[in-house]
Amino acid sequence: MAAMDKVLVFDTTLRDGEQSPGCSMTTDEKLQMARQLERLGVDIMEAGFPIASRGDFEAVTAVAAEIRGPVIAGLARANEADIKRAWEALKGAERPRIHTFLATSDIHLQYKLRKTREEVLRMIREAVGLARSLCADVEFSPEDAGRTDLNYLVECCHVAVEAGATTLNLPDTVGYCLEPEYEKMFADVKARVPGAERVTLSTHTHDDLGLAVANTLAGLRGGARQVECTINGIGERAGNAALEEIIMALHVRQDKLGLETSIRTEELFAASQLLTRMTGVAVQRNKAIVGRNAFAHEAGIHQDGVLKNAITYEIISPKTVGMPSNEIVLGKHSGRHALAKRYEDLGYHLSKPEIERAYARFTELADRKKSIYDEDLLAIVHEGFDDLPETYNLTHFQNVTRSGGPSTATVELSRDGEVVRDSATADGPCDAAFRAIDRLTGLPGIIVDFAVHTVGPGTDGTAEVTIRARFDRLEFSGKRTGHNIVEAAARAYLQAANKALYELRSSARAERSADPVHANEMVNRMFPGGY
Numbered sequence: 001m002a003a004m005d006k007v008l009v010f011d012t013t014l015r016d017g018e019q020s021p022g023c024s025m026t027t028d029e030k031l032q033m034a035r036q037l038e039r040l041g042v043d044i045m046e047a048g049f050p051i052a053s054r055g056d057f058e059a060v061t062a063v064a065a066e067i068r069g070p071v072i073a074g075l076a077r078a079n080e081a082d083i084k085r086a087w088e089a090l091k092g093a094e095r096p097r098i099h100t101f102l103a104t105s106d107i108h109l110q111y112k113l114r115k116t117r118e119e120v121l122r123m124i125r126e127a128v129g130l131a132r133s134l135c136a137d138v139e140f141s142p143e144d145a146g147r148t149d150l151n152y153l154v155e156c157c158h159v160a161v162e163a164g165a166t167t168l169n170l171p172d173t174v175g176y177c178l179e180p181e182y183e184k185m186f187a188d189v190k191a192r193v194p195g196a197e198r199v200t201l202s203t204h205t206h207d208d209l210g211l212a213v214a215n216t217l218a219g220l221r222g223g224a225r226q227v228e229c230t231i232n233g234i235g236e237r238a239g240n241a242a243l244e245e246i247i248m249a250l251h252v253r254q255d256k257l258g259l260e261t262s263i264r265t266e267e268l269f270a271a272s273q274l275l276t277r278m279t280g281v282a283v284q285r286n287k288a289i290v291g292r293n294a295f296a297h298e299a300g301i302h303q304d305g306v307l308k309n310a311i312t313y314e315i316i317s318p319k320t321v322g323m324p325s326n327e328i329v330l331g332k333h334s335g336r337h338a339l340a341k342r343y344e345d346l347g348y349h350l351s352k353p354e355i356e357r358a359y360a361r362f363t364e365l366a367d368r369k370k371s372i373y374d375e376d377l378l379a380i381v382h383e384g385f386d387d388l389p390e391t392y393n394l395t396h397f398q399n400v401t402r403s404g405g406p407s408t409a410t411v412e413l414s415r416d417g418e419v420v421r422d423s424a425t426a427d428g429p430c431d432a433a434f435r436a437i438d439r440l441t442g443l444p445g446i447i448v449d450f451a452v453h454t455v456g457p458g459t460d461g462t463a464e465v466t467i468r469a470r471f472d473r474l475e476f477s478g479k480r481t482g483h484n485i486v487e488a489a490a491r492a493y494l495q496a497a498n499k500a501l502y503e504l505r506s507s508a509r510a511e512r513s514a515d516p517v518h519a520n521e522m523v524n525r526m527f528p529g530g531y
């Protein structure tokens with residue numbers, strides 16, 4: 001049998017995905033995600049856009065320092081400052097890649113860059129040349145390639161290859177292309193750009209018309225051998241092409257496509273879940289491959305067929321993507337070892353202290369619930385074992401609600417052994433709890449997203465509350481489970497506030513040297529007693 005063509009998987013969850021609203025992550029969260037991407041087997045991970053912010057720079061540096069195996073890419077516009085900053089962040093990587101981009105469509109040249117085609121060609125030559133003088137692995141992206149005049153696109157790609165680009169990525173930046181157009185663009189670039197046979201061609205598609213994954217496959221038909229994508233399809237506007245969908249299309253239809261990747265498909269569900277936990281952004285239930293209903297059969301005829309032989313209605317076995325079963329998995333008498341093993345099966349590689357904490361939560365739950373399902377175990381890890389120090393702990397919570405009347409919440413928090421208590425009244429019980437917490441932390445938040453899910457089947461199931469809130473300019477998420485939804489919401493909100501407090505403290509420390517007066521003012525406002 002002829003050897004199959006290999007497709008490189010370039011994950012940009014931590015860059016294109018993370019820059020979309022509601023998906024920002026702390027450096028620690030990005031590191032956790034990067035470890036899972038490594039387990040998943042991606043070939044390249046784009047860790048961020050180092051010049052965009054201090055946080056992005058730190059995250060790329062941290063990922064570059066720790067992750068071994070995959071190539072680590074950092075994004076840079078086509079100018080000296082961006083490229084040098086990207087290299088500064090990437091240089092500790094085992095296999096660094098500078099990814100530089102410049103728009104090439106007439107629309108972008110005229111309205112955004114206000115540059116001529118000649119000026120843009122010069123900028124590409126200089127930027128790629130500079131990147132190549134620093135790093136042996138350089139990717140160039142003509143932004144908005146999908147709407148770029150084909151002859152000019154060929155010229156731009158030619159200049160980039162001459163200047164030393166090793167990968168050419170042709171993005172459909174605005175999700176405008178139809179499949180035949182996207183396929184043809186690759187075929188034309190491959191045929192017409194001198195030296196194209198020496199570089200890897202890459203797809204990068206957005207989902208504005210719901211065509212991102214289909215266009216990725218079209219790009220592969222046209223000759224691309226790298227795909228850029230994100231977990232759960234997160235990304236600008238309607239998102240990027242979803243990694244799990246591309247991978248499973250290549251896997252299930254290998255007979256027709258004849259392409260293979262290095263992805264370990266059993267890690268897909270864990271990657272999706274981890275991202276949800278990090279960002280607080282859940283996928284819809286019917287999301288292909290990783291949605292809760294992706295393998296659920298509701299219609300009687302379907303259930304009957306699946307019971308007789310799963311092949312009747314299932315083209316993928318849930319196990320192939322690491323989806324947990326709905327069966328009872330553990331009970332009150334299960335030990336730490338069984339728990340650790342079950343987490344391994346679910347794709348979670350917990351450290352010893354994390355197992356200890358999970359076990360404590362598990363035994364608490366097993367006392368109240370007879371049967372523990374995979375979903376319960378996932379809820380426990382999704383609550384997080386964040387290594388971030390919690391500034392405040394909730395030690396007491398009470399709320400009084402009357403239908404038609406206002407609600408009052410009383411919250412007691414402890415911080416470094418000191419206990420503080422306050423109450424607030426609002427129209428609803430959750431709002432009252434959040435306002436009481438705001439009064440105690442001194443950091444008012446605005447709720448951006450609030451979701452409640454039941455955990456596991458049965459009436460003894462607990463509720464999982466996910467909250468995303470904006471504090472100052474920062475957005476963070478918190479997730480807590482419990483029988484009392486209002487209390488779980490208060491705890492989730494406090495978790496998000498603790499993350500914001502931690503981030504503000506770290507920024508204040510960094511700013512102190514640059515702008516001591518402003519930094520001190522900020523610290524005194526948030527932490528009157530010092531930190």
Ligand code: KIV
Nearest residue numbers: 101141143144171173
């Ligand atoms: O969509 C796009 O064009 C991008 C580039 C920076 C590659 O994300």
Ligand code: ZN
Nearest residue numbers: 016171173204
């Ligand atoms: Zn993009």
